[in-house]
Amino acid sequence: MVGNFVGVLFDGIAYGSLLFVISIGLSVTMGLMNFVNLAHGAFAMLGGYACVMLMTRAGVPFLVTLPVAFVVAAAAGIVLERTLYQRLYRAPHLDQVMFSIGLVFMAVAATTYFFGPSQQPVRLPEVLRGQVQVLGLGLGAYRIFLIAVVAVVTVALHLLLVKTRFGAQVRASVDNAVASAGLGINVNRVFGVTFALGSGLAGLGGGLGIDVLGLDPTFPLKYMVYFLLVVAIGGAGTIKGGLVAAMILGICDVAGKYYVPQVGSFIIYFLMVLLMILFPAGLYGRRV
């Protein structure tokens, strides 16, 4: 019983880590540009497909494809940001929602056209398969790897935001874009780089998540709610909030599906409405 519980907790944390790495970019774009971007999952899907195509068509090993997924998604992010997203930063939220839903539809249709509607396979390297015995508990090796990668990413992000000049510029722009621009920060460039970074992390998450979340053309629609939830519950623009929210979501979802499978996804939606009522601006949000 206790073993079960620890196992569920562990799986939940691994799941939450994945949600965190995909959603953190969305959290930053929402906090920084106040842009409701429903198409964020499309960048994750792009990263995932980049991984799969490199593995199946070029025979590149899984671990090498992950950085490529990051780069591909980041490149797509910066191109779209410069050409399209940028025009809508000051538009009403409704326009942003419609625009990004349009992008999602196009991404879903284009992916189906090129790669077909089926689930994509992933071949994990030998090291990451099977289970590892830790203190008498069998834990999935891949999940341990996931948590480790996300821990490294989180620490790196934290250092980037807290210790570097660029990080200071990002934080200043989140707090007050107008005043930051007045102080000589190139807010526009900060937006662009941050968007690319966020998209890249989503791509990395998409690649990492093939084994856990699956990968098919409807990916951006299927998980849209989860990514939005991390941001909405955590509060836009905070790393800490996103991390806490992703963990709560991951653990509740896995525990709900394990202990009360008959209610299905009901728990997560209920939790979402409840948390949105209690914390309209998110757990760590600053704006209402």
Add this chain to the structure above:
Amino acid sequence: MSTAAPAATPGTVRAHRLPTDRWRPLEIAFWLVALAAFFVFPQHRVLGSQILITALFALSLDLILGYAGIVSLGHAAYFGMGAYAAGILAVHGWGEPLSGLVVAGAAGAIVGFATSFLVVRGSDLARLMVTLGIGLMLFEAANQLPSITGGADGLSGVSMGKLFGLFSFDLTGTTAYLYSLGVLFVLFVVLRRLVASPFGLALRGVRENVKRMPAIGAPVARRLIAIYTVSAAVAGVAGGLIAQTTQFVGLDVFGFPRSADLMIMLVLGGTGRLYGGLVGAAAFMLAHHWLSDLNPIYWQFWLGLLLVVVVLFARGGILGAIDDIVGRVRKTRT
């Protein structure tokens, strides 16, 4: 989102439209076209009734989105409540259509009123999430209660009685078309009056500046709850119509795609003008009917592209664009 009012020339006061305002010739023509379609395309009456029902549904979203500025991604929740209410009633032997429709509207209104308290508070993002969550919760609930809703197989065995005891629902959609048109028209007249009333003006005030409304003594939350409930009731009636005319209720009535498509139609047609929803629904459904025959995946791609283009270049949708053109033509004439 809102179209700029033409600048008033000095000396003339632009009379504010009061509820007594007349029906313009173009409006009358619009409804005559809807009636004429019944005779001109007798083989497409089933599709026609679907368009009319979707138009009613789009009208309900326009009330909260176009007039009160509430962005909702879960309006199918109320449509689905109405559909299941009417469907379940008919399955259990109550086949009289009009009273079934009243029950459907009531079901939508009750759930709408209960959830409105959750929706009206909070920012755009919170509203988006809460409406999305309500829709998904009802979808899951319907999915998990197969004894009542038929679950994933859908609710079958819906048998409708005759309308007014005279006209039965058949496969040609003759009754369905006129029935839907009648319901749509009656509700439209009521809602047209509603949005022109002081209540409707208060809603527009909330949309334009939510902070200033309390200062002039308008109870913002109460106004929003009222319109949200009305909107949910209309959505419920639309759901009831779909259940009665197709004599089947599937889980997709609660689905997220239905809410998203609805919003797309409304934005495509133009928000905050009642006719936008009707025009948008007709354009969307006709395009869907013809294009998805080619390939459903292409349809989704073109729809996505259309959305991006509309948002970037044609704010205000079809009717907004027409207004724009008419305005320019008039300007060059004077």
